Amino acid sequence: MQKSDLLLDKTVGFIGGGNMAQAIGIGLIKKNALKPNNIxxxxxTEKTLSVWKDYGMNATLHNYEVIEHxxxxxxxxxxxxxNEALQTCKSPSGVFKGKLYISVIVGISLNVLEEKLSKIDENPKIVRSMPNTPMMVSEGITVYCCSNVPEAEEKIVKTLFSLLGMCEKISESLINSAGGLTGSGPAYLYTVIEALADGVVKKGVPRELATKFAAQVLVGAGKMVLKTEKHPGQLKDEVCSPNGSTIAGISEIERGGVRSSMINAVEAAVNKSDELALLSIKD
Ligand SMILES: NC(=O)c1ccc[n+]([C@@H]2O[C@H](COP(=O)([O-])OP(=O)(O)OC[C@H]3O[C@@H](n4cnc5c(N)ncnc54)[C@H](OP(=O)(O)O)[C@@H]3O)[C@@H](O)[C@H]2O)c1
Known part of the structure; x- marks a missing residue:
């Protein structure tokens, strides 16, 4: 039995069909892990739902229908x-029983989710996760932790996330911190790709080629780190010949404070998630 077979008879829903949900839903269809009519x-608004309908998935303006199906x-x-969304999740025919809920919402703790979900489900099984949008192309990362999730169901969750990229169970105390890189990181690197492309456009390379080259450089560098397991500093040293062009470029990167910008970006995102977590407790 293939790993993805675990999902074949499952129905998966999304309360809130925006960017992150679409990345997961469309990613699963592209992997043939689920039939569109099981999603x-x-x-x-209808505007967002049209994307789901275009892929043959089910779309509704009624949140409780998603849980029901x-x-x-x-x-x-x-x-x-x-809070507003959960208010319209209540089943018209009583409470739900033992459904599996996966939150991708930044900053909302398992405790808060438990408290809120127990108003609509008498035995909610809950996963708190931080995924990212490259799941749409099966190159995502998800970190997650669980509450009240039996082993067999956790296996399904792990299968679902792993089909769309890397997946790690971590302690809840690290979710916000890891999410500052995994959830927000693609946005930082899109900026880097754009900036690298600008550099060669400035030197005459057409924009379309420049963007393609910059993106592939990032893919290649990432795969080198993952596959060789060498320290990134060592890989950098290996391509910097004395008095060469690459070390001249590196010198400009250091002058521009790129390292500290990246560290500060991740830290700012983590601080913001912590702030949102505090707000969700006060709610
Ligand atoms: N985007 C990322 O890279 C990323 C990464 C990790 C985690 N997340 C998390 O994912 C969550 C969604 O982010 P997103 O970027 O996907 O935002 P988004 O694109 O704005 O999607 C949010 C969706 O929620 C829908 N919505 C609003 N009110 C609703 C209600 N009462 N009931 C049901 N649906 C409702 C919106 O519908 P309309 O479009 O019709 O207004 C929209 O489709 C956030 O909590 C975020 O922390 C996002």
């Missing part, structure tokens, strides 16, 4: 919308 999504339900609204 449900809800949203606030699905075994696994992603909570994928913005943090400040969660």
């Amino acid at each position: 449900w999504a809800s949203s606030n 699905c075994d696994i339900i992603f909570l994928s609204v913005k943090p400040h919308i969660l």
Whole structure:
């Protein structure tokens, strides 16, 4: 039996069908892990739902319908919308029983999720995760932790995330910290790709080629780190010949403070997640 077979008979839903939800939903379809008609999504407006319908998935403006039809339900609204969304998740025919909920919402703790979900489900199984949008192309990273999730169901969660990239279970105390890199990191690197492309456009390379080259350089560098398991500093040294062009470039990177910008960017995102976590406790 293939790993993805674990998902074949499952129905997966998304409360909040925006960017992150689409990355996971579309990623699963591209991997043939689920049939489109086994996926449900809800949203606030028809505009967002049309994307889901275009892929043959089910889309509704009623949140409770997603829970009613699905075994696994992603909570994928913005943090400040969660309360409002859950209010329209209540089953018209009583409470739900023992569904598996996977939150991708930044900053909302398992305790807070438990407290909120127990109002709509008498035995909610809960995963708190921080995924990222490259899951759409099966190159994502998800970090997660669980509460009240039996081993067999955790295996399904792990399978789902692993089909779309790397997946690590970590302590809840590290989720916000890791998310400052995994969740937000693609945005930082899109900026880097754009900037690298600008550099060669300045030297005459057409924009389309420049962007393609810059993206592949990032893919290649990432794979070198993962596959060789060498320290990134060593890999950098290996391509810097004395008095060469690469060390001249590195010198400019250091002059521009790129390292400290990256460290500060991750730290700012983590601090913001911590702030959101505090707000969710006060709610
Ligand atoms: N984007 C990322 O890279 C990323 C990475 C990791 C985690 N996350 C987390 O993912 C969550 C969603 O982020 P996103 O970037 O996907 O945001 P988004 O694109 O704005 O998606 C949020 C969706 O929620 C829908 N919504 C609003 N009110 C609703 C309600 N009452 N009931 C049901 N759906 C409702 C919106 O619908 P309309 O479009 O119809 O208004 C929208 O489709 C956030 O909590 C974020 O922390 C995002």
